[in-house]
Amino acid sequence: MNKHIEKYLDDLRDALQELDRSTIQDALADAEDHLTTALQVETEERPDADKGELIQEIIGKYGTVEDILEQYSGIEEITTPVFAGLENRDRRGFFFVITEPRAWAACLYLILSLVTGTAYFTWVVTGLSVSLGLIVLIIGIPVSLLFLLSIRGIGFAEGRIVEALLGVRMPRRAITPGEGQNWWNKFKMIFSARSTWTTTIYMFLMMPLGIIYFTLIVTLFSVALSFIGAPVIQYIFHEPVIGPDVWVPFYAMPFVMAAGAMLIVLSLHLAKAVGKFHGRFAKAMLVS
Numbered sequence: 277m278n279k280h281i282e283k284y285l286d287d288l289r290d291a292l293q294e295l296d297r298s299t300i301q302d303a304l305a306d307a308e309d310h311l312t313t314a315l316q317v318e319t320e321e322r323p324d325a326d327k328g329e330l331i332q333e334i335i336g337k338y339g340t341v342e343d344i345l346e347q348y349s350g351i352e353e354i355t356t357p358v359f360a361g362l363e364n365r366d367r368r369g370f371f372f373v374i375t376e377p378r379a380w381a382a383c384l385y386l387i388l389s390l391v392t393g394t395a396y397f398t399w400v401v402t403g404l405s406v407s408l409g410l411i412v413l414i415i416g417i418p419v420s421l422l423f424l425l426s427i428r429g430i431g432f433a434e435g436r437i438v439e440a441l442l443g444v445r446m447p448r449r450a451i452t453p454g455e456g457q458n459w460w461n462k463f464k465m466i467f468s469a470r471s472t473w474t475t476t477i478y479m480f481l482m483m484p485l486g487i488i489y490f491t492l493i494v495t496l497f498s499v500a501l502s503f504i505g506a507p508v509i510q511y512i513f514h515e516p517v518i519g520p521d522v523w524v525p526f527y528a529m530p531f532v533m534a535a536g537a538m539l540i541v542l543s544l545h546l547a548k549a550v551g552k553f554h555g556r557f558a559k560a561m562l563v564s
Contacts, residue, residue: 280328280331280332280335281308281311281312281315281331281335284307284311284335284341285304285307285308287341288303288304288307288341288344289304290341291341291342291344291345292304292344292345292348295345295348295349296445297559297563298435298445298446298447298448298559298563299348299351299445301447301449301451301563301564302348302447302448302449303344303348304451305447305449305450305451306449307338307344308451309449310338311331311334311335311338314334314337314338315327315330315331315334318330318333318334370541370545371541373541373544373545373548374540374541374544376544376548378443378548379544379545379547379548380544381440381441381442381443381551382441382442382547382548382550382551382552383493383497383543383544383547384441385437385438385441385442385551385554386489386490386492386493386547386550386551386554387489387490387493387494388437388441389482389485389486389489389490390486390487390489390490391486392434392437392482392486393482393483393484393485393486393487394483394486396430396434396478396479396480396482396483397479397480397482397483399426399430399479400427400476400479400480401480403423403426403427404423404476406419406423407419407420407423417463420463420467421462421463421466424463424466424467424472425466427472427475427476427479428450428451428466428471428472428475429450430475430479431471431475431478431479431562432447432450432562434478434479434558434562435447435558435562435563436448438554438555438558438559438562441551442551442552442554442555442558443551443555444552444555444556444558444559445559446558446559446562446563447562447563447564451471451564469564470564471562471563471564474560474561474562475561475562477561478557478558478561478562485554489550489554492546492550493543493547496539496542496543496546497540497543499536499539500536500537500539500540500543501536501540502517502536503517503532503533503535503536503539504533504536504537504540505536506524506529506532506533506536507529507533510523510524517532
């Protein structure tokens with residue numbers, strides 16, 4: 277990367293440090309992509325021009341770090357995730373959680389995490405095995421590079437899912453290796469990036485986390501729904517609700533159904549809390 281662009285990105289990073297980490301990543305990705313592309317175009321059109329003056333001209337057109345700070349500060353205020361925007365309205369009372377889209381979206385994420393977590397784990401284990409097996413050969417470097425690029429891409433996609441369902445602000449621009457770099461330089465750049473390995477660890481951990489999340493939510497809702505439907509289960513299908521050979525007396529049915537309804541409310545609160553925890557964990561691991 278051009279040293280002038282590197283200096284500009286360093287200054288921009290320092291200027292944006294008070295903003296959300298995801299916004300900083302978006303701003304840096306936008307700036308690097310624009311400046312690098314513009315420099316290539318201008319160099320082709322004006323091959324005799326001094327590169328130092330050329331990049332300064334391009335940076336001047338793009339904007340000072342103060343201009344970019346002002347622009348992205350405004351963007352951050354108007355691009356909050358959908359469910360994050362509902363946070364204040366969600367706090368209307370303990371039982372109103374059943375009407376909150378945020379809580380149901382968190383439940384959906386926790387259920388889907390079994391599928392995504394298994395897929396992530398399988399891909400990481402397979403990719404690492406193949407990459408390490410081929411690393412001693414010439415073909416090993418491009419294969420490893422493609423695997424690491426896929427890790428970055430999947431991590432970006434997971435971030436979009438986290439933002440959509442958990443309401444946590446995540447990057448909307450993926451960071452890609454600089455244009456014009458050879459395979460070896462791209463490999464070194466991605467290999468040395470902290471986010472590459474934190475994303476790999478995140479994907480590896482998603483399988484056990486997905487199993488825990490899925491089991492927890494499905495078990496709680498299954499028990500809650502069986503309690504709510506206790507009269508139908510016991511008196512129509514002739515199956516015990518509590519356990520083998522344990523029949524609920526007729527007069528106790530309202531209490532069992534109320535317990536089921538309360539368990540759904542508690543489950544939704546738990547789903548919101550777990551979703552909030554996981555969102556923070558995802559942000560720490562996936563954001564560069």
